[in-house]
Amino acid sequence: MTGAPTPGDCLFCVPGHKILCESMRFYARFDTFPANCGHVEIVPRRHIVSLWELSPDEVFEAWSLLTEARALLDAEHHPDAWTVGVNEGKAAGRSVDHLHIHLIPRFHGDVPDPRGGVRRCAPNCRPDEWGGDLSAHRTVHLEDR
Template sequence: MGPSAEVEVAGTLSGVQADCLFCKLHDSSLHEILVESDNFVVRWDNYPLSKGHVELVPRRHIESFFDMTAVEIVEAYTLMTQAREEIDDQFGPAAYTIGVNDGTAAGRTVDHLHIHLIPRYEGDVDDPRGGIRQILPGPHPDEWAPRS
């Protein structure tokens, strides 16, 4: 087989790329799985930002969140909810940040969709207001102005 092959996953054909980290979900030396379903796994992040940081990864090689089918979106949400329950039980976070770097301009470094579920804890940053708004340079939350 070449760098890309077609394999059957959960009854559907799915492209797998040999050089893709997330196409090797079966390799336990690369991935520690928290929970899984037919079409997705939730794996512990190899470089966690906080205790309990995981990534939801489709078994099917797709790059963008927008490439998921409606059925996959429902399954992803269901599995993410199950993962959240497991993380709540193990670590007791106060909140979560959910994120997708959809494209290289957004910071994606592995060209296979992965959705970050990052537990947040009281005091983990000085001022959490704005959360995801702080990924780009901009004003302090006290200086935000409505769109005109």
């Protein structure tokens, strides 16, 4: 990938992060600009850009660390819910070209209307139109745009 950061200049490859917990191949760091109190990112120590580059063993290890981080944050912050997400690509909002999985504690009232959750990142999210039979709503396909 031309112009992609190398491990030497990658934010997640340099030491000095505030770590919540870690495993052999991943660490959970507190987000520099947290969306909510306790917002962490699960980051592979190996410099990779995409979730799709993880091996099956790495997926299992990342999930295990995500679960451990959730338990630690749950005990400290007592959230009402969680948002878990990956911005997979620039068009999805990725700003650092090193895989990181967001784990964000959520609380009742932290946003005025949480309906739609991660759908809010896309232009066709209209929760007020979701009443009644959801099967009656039209699905927008790429070829329809």
